[in-house]
Amino acid sequence: MNKSELISKIAKSAHLSEEDAAQALDVVFTTVKNTLKRGEDVKLFGFGTFYVGKRAARRGVNPRTGDVMKIRACKLPKFRPSVVLKNALK
Numbered sequence: 241m242n243k244s245e246l247i248s249k250i251a252k253s254a255h256l257s258e259e260d261a262a263q264a265l266d267v268v269f270t271t272v273k274n275t276l277k278r279g280e281d282v283k284l285f286g287f288g289t290f291y292v293g294k295r296a297a298r299r300g301v302n303p304r305t306g307d308v309m310k311i312r313a314c315k316l317p318k319f320r321p322s323v324v325l326k327n328a329l330k
Contacts, residue, residue, distance in 0.1 A: 276317055286324040293318040 241249075243265070251261035272282050272290055282290040297313040 284322075286322055288319055288321040288325055290317060290319050292316070 247258055247262045247265055250256065250265060251258045254261065256264070275282050276290060276292050279292055281292075284290075292315050295314050295316060298311050300309055300311045301307070302309055
């Protein structure tokens with residue numbers, strides 16, 4: 241399912257126009273992004289938790305040249321599904 245299919249499904253289920261559903265979905269995405277930027281978790285009961293993970297600095301190898309290079313540490317978004325979501329997929 242892509243974003244436009246999700247918007248259509250939300251619009252149908254919530255009896256909204258597709259424009260209103262798209263705007264609501266964009267607000268959700270923006271809110272999650274801004275919350276993660278602040279270093280906070282987004283916990284959605286029955287769905288899961290979005291959180292900021294940290295990747296340590298490490299050495300990598302350029303596959304084209306074989307040169308060893310340093311890869312900087314970084315933060316990245318991660319998702320941990322809830323038990324309810326995991327059980328729904330069994």
